[in-house]
Structures are given as structure tokens and as C-alpha cells.
Amino acid sequence: MTSKKLTPYFPLASGWRLVLAAGFVLFVFGFIYLNYLFDEPPGFDLTVVLLLILMGWATWEVIHQFLRRTRTRGLWRILWAVGLGVLTFDALYFVLKWVDHWVLGSEPPLLFHMLFSTVMGGLVSAVVTGISLLYSWRKRLAMSVLENERLAREQSQAQLKALQRHLDPHFLFNSFNTLYGLLRTAPEQAETFLLSLGELYRYITQVQDQQVVPAATEWALVQHYVQLLRMRFGEGLVVDARMISADLEDCYVPPMALQQLVENAVKHNQLSVEDPLWVEIKVEQEYWVVTNPRKPKEAAMPSTMTGLSNLQQRYQFLTDAPVDIESEEHQFTVSIPLLTISEGPTEKHTAHADIIG
CATH class of the missing domain: 3.30.565 (Heat Shock Protein 90)
Structure with missing residues (x-):
């Protein structure tokens, strides 16, 4: 029995992606802790960038895993993917905003913050969903071309053998x-x-x-x-x-x-x-x-x-x-x-x- 080897979405396997994500989270929160130690936190902008990357990465993963596993097709598939992406982005923003409030003493998350997070999450989710669907379409197209070439080759060989016989x-x-x-x-x-x-x-x-x-x-x-x-x-x-x-x-x-x-x-x-x-x-x-x-x-x-x-x-x-x-x-x-x-x-x-x- 021939087993099919599933190629991961990213170059790394899923387990290694989780390990890398965990290390990245520790690195980000290390920066937050470093900011807490100083009256004038160094490199705060870098921390914000890293947090946004982490949120975008997590949103991408949620959308990617949903698109891989769902059997829903058409517009509902896109709406569900974008909706899950927005929820993921909002949840992470909400948690990180409270962490920022407790650690650095900033204001707690307000309605304005959550509206901003929802808009940003929607944009990120739409882009990520579009890229994922485009990648999936190109992959299916390439597989379809290879399959058609294989079928055409087998048909040609069968026709040739029939002519010979x-x-x-x-x-x-x-x-x-x-x-x-x-x-x-x-x-x-x-x-x-x-x-x-x-x-x-x-x-x-x-x-x-x-x-x-x-x-x-x-x-x-x-x-x-x-x-x-x-x-x-x-x-x-x-x-x-x-x-x-x-x-x-x-x-x-x-x-x-x-x-x-x-x-x-x-x-x-x-x-x-x-x-x-x-x-x-x-x-x-x-x-x-x-x-x-x-x-x-x-x-x-x-x-x-x-x-x-x-x-x-x-x-x-x-x-x-x-x-x-x-x-x-x-x-x-x-x-x-x-x-x-x-x-x-x-x-x-x-x-x-x-x-x-």
C-alpha cells in the first residue's frame, strides 16, 4: 500500500512550527519584561512590530488549518475563514492589551481599541485568506496539469499498443x-x-x-x-x-x-x-x-x-x-x-x- 506524504504549508513541519512559535512568543514577552525594567523602555517600537507579527502569524495558522480541514465550499468558506481570522486577531489583541495594562500601566482595552482591532483583523484575515486560496488553487492547478499529462501519456501508450496489436x-x-x-x-x-x-x-x-x-x-x-x-x-x-x-x-x-x-x-x-x-x-x-x-x-x-x-x-x-x-x-x-x-x-x-x- 502506497502512503501519501503530505507536504506542509510552510517549509517546516507542523510540530516544528509550533516550537518556533513558542520560542517567538517567549522572545516577545522577554522584550515586554525588558521594557518593564526601564523607566524609558528601549526599543518599544520593535516590541510592537514583533507583537503584530505574532498576531498575524497566529491568524494565518488558524485560517490555514481551517481551509485545509473544512469541506465547506464557495462564499461561506471565505466568510468562515475571515470570521475565524478576525476572532483570532481580536482575542490576541485583547489579551496583549490587558498584559500591556498590567505590566506597563497603560489604559485597559476600550471599545475604540476593539473596533480598531476588528478592522485590522478583518484586513489581515482577508489578505491571508486570499493568499491561502490562491496558493491552494495554484497547487490544485499544478496537480491537475500533472494528472492530465499522466492520463494523456497513458492514453497515448494504450492507443499505440492497440494499433500495434x-x-x-x-x-x-x-x-x-x-x-x-x-x-x-x-x-x-x-x-x-x-x-x-x-x-x-x-x-x-x-x-x-x-x-x-x-x-x-x-x-x-x-x-x-x-x-x-x-x-x-x-x-x-x-x-x-x-x-x-x-x-x-x-x-x-x-x-x-x-x-x-x-x-x-x-x-x-x-x-x-x-x-x-x-x-x-x-x-x-x-x-x-x-x-x-x-x-x-x-x-x-x-x-x-x-x-x-x-x-x-x-x-x-x-x-x-x-x-x-x-x-x-x-x-x-x-x-x-x-x-x-x-x-x-x-x-x-x-x-x-x-x-x-
Whole structure:
């Protein structure tokens, strides 16, 4: 069970404030006694100032403790606080005035004195109540801002995880379609495909709750995924990868981002051994660029681009850099940002072509 530590209103804890107040009272009355010893009391003005400080302090404490503990709200809360402050100030003034009368021989408290005390107490109480309420409001506002930030952060993380998990059923459905096709056309490859699919899914379960993964790790996954696709489509699919490992150093992407682009290219386009589908993957100006020709499948439903919308939303949680989608008449290109955790100079090398398969 987590306990909440209450922060005192003043820098000192309540017990220490009482000790300090008691010491201050003794100090003030020491001055009063010192005045009594002399025919012409030295520093009487200082004594008056100290007494006023003591009265103001006590009034502040009473109002502060009332505002902390009361459940009253609105105007009544303010009126009660000011009223208690006035009563505290008047009571202290009345007591100190009698002490002054007994010790120094001044006149006893009169109606004029009490009216003056009430007016002064009202002013002090109004100021103290205003300051206390302002402090309390600013404190609640700061806590509200922190709470809203925490809720927004938790909501963003929940939305991001939900978007990531949307990949799971979609990818599983397409994988079973591929396995079904192999069982019909190449049963001897079905077992190999199933084992490879298990390895691929093991990777998915490891990264599905991560916001980003190393780009090199994602590329290794895509190479594995392309091999699975080629077990079904054979020479009907060619992936032209124009990059080297140096292009991916210190770079990160959302998990399954590149795999999803390759999957979309295969899902929405015709491919055959006679007319293979060429998918080009390259690194260009801190972007991973995937390009494929537009060869829509016959009688296919128009694409809703739900997968790309999902990917764009995932990137919005991570960076201001946009996911660039270019849909031309004969070509479709998607560019996703390569993210960096720490900026620094990187050595770039000349890229070479790597034809998978």
C-alpha cells in the first residue's frame, strides 16, 4: 500500500512550527519584561512590530488549518475563514492589551481599541485568506496539469499498443492463406513454411509491445518474411534491396513497419512467374522507401488503406516526421522515417543492389 506524504504549508513541519512559535512568543514577552525594567523602555517600537507579527502569524495558522480541514465550499468558506481570522486577531489583541495594562500601566482595552482591532483583523484575515486560496488553487492547478499529462501519456501508450496489436490478426490471416496455398500446391514445403512461420511469430510476440525496434532487426525479419512469400509465389515476387548495413546503424522503426509495406504490395497487386512483382526497398535521406508497380488484382475491392493509416498513426506517437505516400498511375511508393535515439555523425557508404532470392 502506497502512503501519501503530505507536504506542509510552510517549509517546516507542523510540530516544528509550533516550537518556533513558542520560542517567538517567549522572545516577545522577554522584550515586554525588558521594557518593564526601564523607566524609558528601549526599543518599544520593535516590541510592537514583533507583537503584530505574532498576531498575524497566529491568524494565518488558524485560517490555514481551517481551509485545509473544512469541506465547506464557495462564499461561506471565505466568510468562515475571515470570521475565524478576525476572532483570532481580536482575542490576541485583547489579551496583549490587558498584559500591556498590567505590566506597563497603560489604559485597559476600550471599545475604540476593539473596533480598531476588528478592522485590522478583518484586513489581515482577508489578505491571508486570499493568499491561502490562491496558493491552494495554484497547487490544485499544478496537480491537475500533472494528472492530465499522466492520463494523456497513458492514453497515448494504450492507443499505440492497440494499433500495434491490430497487426497481429491481419498478419495471421494472410499467413494461414499462404499456408493453405502451399498445402494445395507444394505440400512438401508446407512443413518448412510452418516452422519458419513459428520463428517469425516468436519475433512478433517479442516486439509487439515495444514502441520501436532496431532497423537492422526489422530488416532481418523482412528478409525472413520474403523467403516465406517466395515459398508460395516462387519467381513471381522479386525484392530489390538497395542498401547495406551501414544505412541502418543507430536507426529504429516501429515493429512490423517495413514488413507491413511488403505485405501490402503483395496483397493488392497481381504477381506471376511470367509477370513478377518487383518491390524495391532502399534507404534515401533518412527514410526507408518501398516502391512497387501498380498492378491491381482483377475484381479486387478498392483498398481502404487501413494498414497505412494504422502505420501513420503509430508514427505520429513517435515523431513529427511524416509517412510519405505517393500514389501514381503506374507506381506506388511509401517512405517511412528512420528514427534515431541519439543524434551523431554516421559514416555512409555507397549502396549496392541486393536481389533477394
